[in-house]
Amino acid sequence: MEPLEALARTKLSNKRVIAVMSAKGGVGKSIISALLSLSFSSSRQTTLIDLDIHTMASTKLFGLEGKVHEVNKKGIVPFSFGKLGVISLGGIVKDRYVVLPGSNTRDVMQSLIAYSDVGEIIVFDLPPGLGDEVLLLEHLTDFTPIVVTIPSKVSVKVVEYLLRYLKERGKRPVLVVNMAYFDCNGKKARPFGGMDYVKNVSEKY
Amino acid sequence: MEPLEALARTKLSNKRVIAVMSAKGGVGKSIISALLSLSFSSSRQTTLIDLDIHTMASTKLFGLEGKVHEVNKKGIVPFSFGKLGVISLGGIVKDRYVVLPGSNTRDVMQSLIAYSDVGEIIVFDLPPGLGDEVLLLEHLTDFTPIVVTIPSKVSVKVVEYLLRYLKERGKRPVLVVNMAYFDCNGKKARPFGGMDYVKNVSEKY
């Protein structure tokens, strides 16, 4: 085993690990990861690790743009909000864009995990797609998947790929439906459609 | 040069090539690619090539789920809607999920382009991120970028990375703002916030 792989595994072992994922982009993975980890942190030391290395949304949601992680003997020091620590590539590259061949993303994500100084609960904010982020996490640990969708046909159909994959890998994901409606003067407006596709897929998986 | 690379370049040479992109997911890249290519096809032979190999949204938007591309001497035959042809990995893997290490995405995208039987105008629907899809297209051709965002802070900040990158590469992108407002009984509701972030960034680039 490689040193960084061994280290990354150690960081996740005997921890509660949650992966907020979706294959589809823009459904609210980052905002849900943020809220979820904030809520866990009310009682337990929690670390949010942002694996979306191109968007680094957590730095924007927590107002960390341009801030740089300190590094000490224990590794990368998370940005701290009470008992919540936030780790993002944004804290390593500042506000630079990260353009990167696909063959490098796995190594970058693994380094982030390996060097993080983590708490008892770890929440991963995943990028869209069905690639290295999922394969790497599977390799490193037995995570609990939280799958996010919006009610639209496109999103639900894409999320169904992920649900099918996770099921085949023996996992039981929790499905979260975001942006289900919008409060339009007390009435529920549904810009992304009704709940038919969601109902259908949640019965299947 | 490799054979597939040579072929992919040939397919794009002397064509009008448009890349609908955004780094951010879920902002409407796929729906805008679909509408844009449909509108071009009213006058010219147009091909929409769906490069988002994990979501394959174009098959969902055009009702092509489970359909398989025919292949003839000219390559992959697009699904045809009048003068519009649609090419998607969905037409090769049917409705199977595509889980794939990042090191393979470039080859897959290049194969799709190389084997496509294309028209005069080619519209690419890109996945989110800032990776192989952008690097590969830059390598193959001089495309016109259409950058899509929603008004939210997170989206605009992420899109700014892409705008900065494209500018450094000498490109002049067109910025499209999607989901700007929602018609709530004749009043404009703005679930993703006002246009401040967009204004700011569009003045800068």
Added chain:
Amino acid sequence: MHEWSVAEGILRSVIEWAKENNLDSVRKVKVAIPSFTFLELDILKEAYDTLKRGTVLEKSSLEVVYKDPLFKCRNCGNTFNLNQVLGELNEVREEFGEEYPLHLVPGLAPAFIKCPKCGSNDVEVSPQDITIEEVEVNGTAGSSG
């Protein structure tokens, strides 16, 4: 059927290489193709011989060698070869027919071939692309990069 496109790609890449090197006639082209694509040699050669007319490759012959892939699982470290996943491969071929996904897009291999030891799709495949191995020009052999 996309063997015609493959032939076109081979010809175009060699034509370009010949142009860059100011060569006006090519005798032989040797290409290597991943064996799991099951490209049809007859069709490929027919396409090559048809499409080469009028180019610097007009008098050239095509030699094809098949490269057997080696798979390495990044999840459990297991390395395996084509024979160990032939069953899986044949299932895919049966389901999809002639133009099956790995025939057309060999880069998709990890999406269809799981590690026989641990079941993971986290598989490295090498080699997975069609390459020009050798070009013979008037008796001398070179390599088009």
Added chain:
Amino acid sequence: MHEWSVAEGILRSVIEWAKENNLDSVRKVKVAIPSFTFLELDILKEAYDTLKRGTVLEKSSLEVVYKDPLFKCRNCGNTFNLNQVLGELNEVREEFGEEYPLHLVPGLAPAFIKCPKCGSNDVEVSPQDITIEEVEVNGTAGSSG
């Protein structure tokens, strides 16, 4: 400073390997590190010697070799070495200071190093990771995969 984490990773991977192979004492560990990370040898060795206590590596020494990366541009085919991009690299080091991005995350290299010929970020870097090259156990040398 993350040299302490690197040392921990090296120790953990060898401890695990030793356990799998029923070895109860290791004499020497040789690791290879990409030179462009500019890891600090003193700190790494200090960390190693501190953290090894109480493990099967207690009596082991650490040898470090630096691997010079080779870069290959997928856009124009150009290959280049570290010397050809030292200027660029030093700019990044100056901007970010000690814990500069490629020190911490060598996999980020293509995001910071452009091809000197064509300016593309589409660059393959090899090698880019820290590897165990050799482990010496009671006079015999093996390799932990």
